[in-house]
Amino acid sequence: MNFIQRQMYNPVALVGAFFALLILLIGVLWILIPPPPKTIEMATGFPSGLYYQFGERLKVEVAKESVNLKIKSTGGTIDNLALLSDPKSGVDFAMVQGRVANLTQYPQLISIAGMFYEPIWVWYREGVFKR
Template structure:
């Protein structure tokens, strides 16, 4: 199962699932990756050996990956936006809508994660 970074929630969940499944005689191999985008690529590549992966909801393009099937929602993933008031001085120092981020430099996640695209 492709998960994500070793410090991330997807990987931690994968390790817990592995421990649970072994009790039922099922061996799960947990693969660390860069995250959702890497996981989709692995699922789309029949040579990767990956048959199951954790993917952030709403990221998979059904035209690009028509054979993927979602089996469960696991986490509620909140979008947190942190900013410097000085970056929005023309708006009274407040970010009230995501469209205010246009033309701003924004850090959105690690390469391969679901938040990067």
């Protein structure tokens, strides 16, 4: 006990104890918290569609951060929702049109970002409202 009391006011001992605790904390966090994945799979849509093209551009951007993005071409929003709800599909992210998913049917899914503004166009024939 006498040794600890003598070292309590020693600046070298205090700095050494601080760094020892810091190294211990970093070591524990290194073991307990896994690093983020380096490979991600994302479902987009048809290869000729805007979502697929956006996925390809995103793939180039995340490659700069050493992340491999795999783009999976699908039939669209309904297929993407089915892949997201199936844990064996391997799909981590998907692009889905807004207000298509029934929240009661997919309670485990979370929206992380809005990507595009998609207006709805309504077309009609000229003679329909003349009656």
